[in-house]
Amino acid sequence: MSGIYLHIPFCKQACSYCNFYFVTRTSEREHFVKRLIEDIKSYGDTRFSEETVETIYFGGGTPSLLVPAQLEQIMQALYEVFDIDPREITLEMNPDDVSAQFLSDLKSLGISRASMGVQSFEPELLEFMHRAHSSEEAMQCLELLSASDFKSFTVDLIYGNPGQTTEQLQRDVKNLLEFNPPHISAYSLTVEPRTRLGKQVELGRIAPPEGDMVAEHFDIINQLFSRQGIERYEVSNYSIPGKEAIHNSNYWEHENYLGLGPGAHSFWWDDKAERWENEQDLRKYLRDEDHLEKEELSLTQLAEERLMMGLRTRKGIGFENLKQRYNYTFNDRQLEYIERMVDEEKVVADEGVKLTDKGIKIADAIILDLVTLH
Ligand code: SF4
Incomplete structure (x- = not known):
């Protein structure tokens, strides 16, 4: 799909x-x-x-x-x-x-x-x-x-x-x-x-x-x-x-998408995961002379992206999804941090993690902390 x-x-x-x-x-x-x-x-x-x-x-x-x-x-x-x-x-x-x-x-x-x-x-x-x-x-x-x-x-x-x-x-x-x-x-x-x-x-x-x-x-x-x-x-x-x-x-769940036209982004994950942006230049696009540079993403990069995008959603992100699709598990420092955020009522943790209304206001800071603690 x-x-x-x-x-x-x-x-x-x-x-x-x-x-x-x-x-x-x-x-x-x-x-x-x-x-x-x-x-x-x-x-x-x-x-x-x-x-x-x-x-x-x-x-x-x-x-x-x-x-x-x-x-x-x-x-x-x-x-x-x-x-x-x-x-x-x-x-x-x-x-x-x-x-x-x-x-x-x-x-x-x-x-x-x-x-x-x-x-x-x-x-x-x-x-x-x-x-x-x-x-x-x-x-x-x-x-x-x-x-x-x-x-x-x-x-x-x-x-x-x-x-x-x-x-x-x-x-x-x-x-x-x-x-x-x-x-x-x-x-x-x-x-x-x-x-x-x-x-x-x-x-x-x-x-x-x-x-x-x-x-x-x-x-x-x-x-x-x-x-x-x-x-x-x-x-x-x-x-x-x-x-x-x-x-x-679907963007937030890493489904594949193809972007067409100048400046469009694409993401495709089959045997490897790649992302690219079409050159932002209409003239070159019209002459079929535009370039794009593909970036290959490692599983860790994908996991971090998924974490960032998932935590911005109400559903949050499930531990099982991170493990199965990205081979990513939280380490002790991250788990301690999550516990602290739960005490401060910024995060709810059960089968995964999601941000509360209080947490969502500082979503970027929480995501950054979590990712850098890995
Ligand atoms: S400049 Fe064009 S693309 Fe940008 S917000 Fe205005 S209408 Fe939308």
Whole structure:
């Protein structure tokens, strides 16, 4: 079983915090689609086309900048090359690209899950994040989405913006919950060095988000979502029961996935485990001159990764899974540390380990301690 990720690297404008690979010249879309289809076809009769594909994810960039006819050609090529038995086909979209017709066309193409990048409904915050859509567009697209045939959809929200008040956050959450989203990804704003926001922080024009404020926002979100039956199942992901994202959950469990398009990542584990990232260069991709460097991962590296990803999820990680699949057992120092974390109510340990609500707030620190004690 495997997944396919397609990176559609076009955006109308650069959001201030964004660290993904994208270009703002959109004139090359048609050429890109042709090249992507060639790329897909080059995987026919390879080890990558032998496994059944259960999830497809159109990410970016902004996949909704492609028209349905282009998406249809891509889907056709995928079905020609891969053995696809779809459990989930997701497409990321931005509010300013969505119409009732667009949603209905996507549905006819077999796209089963819509991922809407709203981030906020507050005009001031949308401007700060340099988003291309307005508050009204965000509302309208969610109305269209909840009235559409998409039973499965997710909305992205960003909290912890510098200067964002708790009232603003509560309003954002309230506005969002009115549309009964089955799934929400809520991210705390991170300041990445090579972004517009990163530069502004570096120049001292903006103060980075404060830890206490971010923790308070996290609590508000958890509480308000939970009241509506939307529970956290990973640090940044929330859903009603049964609506957890399949494609993303597979990343955390080391299932195989093939990434196509500039900047896409892949992970494949058969007789050896490898990870690679396609070169972040659309021009080279269009000329089929892009390079990738594969990194082979040892079983210890894989175990540590699994530990890191597993501890960020509500399920945690089972001792048996670590032993069977990764030949990894905790040593005495790690077990002592886990015991201490249990006493401090940050960890629950039975047949494995998982973080409590208190522990999840310092997940990165706990994971780092555990890994370095090995
Ligand atoms: S956040 Fe999304 S829309 Fe904004 S620049 Fe990044 S990829 Fe494009």
